[in-house]
Amino acid sequence: xxxxxxxxxxxxxxxxxxxxxxxxxxxxxxxxxxxxxxxxxxxxxxxxxxxxxxxxxxxxxxxxxxxxxxxxxxxxxxxxxxxxxxxxxxxxxxxxxxxxxxxxxxxxxxxxxxxxxxxxxxxxxxxxxxxxxxxxxxxxxxxxxxxxxxxxxxxxxxxxxxxxxxxxxxxxxxxxxxxxxxxxxxxxxxxxxxxxxxxxxxxxxxxxxxxxxxxxxxxxxxxxxxxxxxxxxxxxxxxxxxxxxxxxxxxxxxxxxxxxxxxxxxxxxxxxxxxxxxxxxxxxxxxxxxxxxxxxxxxxxx
Ligand code: MEV
Numbered sequence: 001x002x003x004x005x006x007x008x009x010x011x012x013x014x015x016x017x018x019x020x021x022x023x024x025x026x027x028x029x030x031x032x033x034x035x036x037x038x039x040x041x042x043x044x045x046x047x048x049x050x051x052x053x054x055x056x057x058x059x060x061x062x063x064x065x066x067x068x069x070x071x072x073x074x075x076x077x078x079x080x081x082x083x084x085x086x087x088x089x090x091x092x093x094x095x096x097x098x099x100x101x102x103x104x105x106x107x108x109x110x111x112x113x114x115x116x117x118x119x120x121x122x123x124x125x126x127x128x129x130x131x132x133x134x135x136x137x138x139x140x141x142x143x144x145x146x147x148x149x150x151x152x153x154x155x156x157x158x159x160x161x162x163x164x165x166x167x168x169x170x171x172x173x174x175x176x177x178x179x180x181x182x183x184x185x186x187x188x189x190x191x192x193x194x195x196x197x198x199x200x201x202x203x204x205x206x207x208x209x210x211x212x213x214x215x216x217x218x219x220x221x222x223x224x225x226x227x228x229x230x231x232x233x234x235x236x237x238x239x240x241x242x243x244x245x246x247x248x249x250x251x252x253x254x255x256x257x258x259x260x261x262x263x264x265x266x267x268x269x270x271x272x273x274x275x276x277x278x279x280x281x282x283x284x285x286x287x288x289x290x291x292x293x294x295x296x297x298x299x300x301x302x
Pocket of ligand 1: 134
């Protein structure tokens with residue numbers, strides 16, 4: 001979500017962008033199934049100023065290529081400006097989409113050609129395709145429009161408003177060694193080699209996502225759908241041993257749990273999304289597990 005747009009001095013532009021969390025539908029969204037995605041309270045700040053005063057620097061690893069490409073798409077010459085990216089958005093929470101959208105937005109402000117949300121989404125998606133080839137566009141949609149979104153590639157984007165308030169934990173299972181591009185490629189290979197099986201898993205993920213949406217709208221528990229989605233992601237082969245073991249522990253204490261984002265097989269699989277209707281009690285239970293955890297709240301608007 002883009003919330004701040006300001007000119008910090010006469011010759012600088014600055015924009016703050018929030019990350020996202022996929023509640024349901026990662027990977028299957030690439031194949032035309034629906035996804036549910038929400039903004040999170042972790043942000044990235046992009047500042048652009050004239051070269052000389054600013055250099056190109058980013059604290060998001062491996063993203064300088066994206067910064068250059070985003071500047072190009074915004075029609076701003078990288079030799080004539082400097083960009084600083086300060087990020088609290090970790091991988092899996094939409095960091096590459098946030099870089100794309102943030103740099104394009106700030107660059108267009110800097111060159112006095114502000115960009116509207118629909119054009120920004122189109123450009124940020126174009127830019128993200130550079131990052132991982134077959135982007136579904138769900139991450140750019142989430143960081144540009146914010147809130148809770150129901151998304152189907154090239155077909156639907158609907159903002160949802162929930163009367164019921166849902167709290168989730170985002171628990172770190174370790175940084176994935178693989179990039180999103182590699183994980184999307186891994187699923188593509190499986191889809192090509194074992195087409196029937198993969199199609200069946202991806203279709204079931206789509207069905208779970210539809211039920212997830214209905215339960216959110218009805219204010220019902222989402223523990224079961226989170227678990228169904230989590231187990232399907234394991235079947236799809238995007239969840240490594242560490243995250244599987246951790247998920248098992250969460251299921252044993254009655255939680256719904258799934259990875260969120262592209263996942264990872266070699267070491268960590270990124271953040272786990274954990275749901276329990278008595279989350280405060282669960283937070284106390286897992287206090288001794290020594291994990292990096294933060295809480296997100298979705299809905300509760302009415
Ligand atoms: C990554 O956050 C989500 C994926 O489904 C890729 C995409 O939709 O572009 C794995």
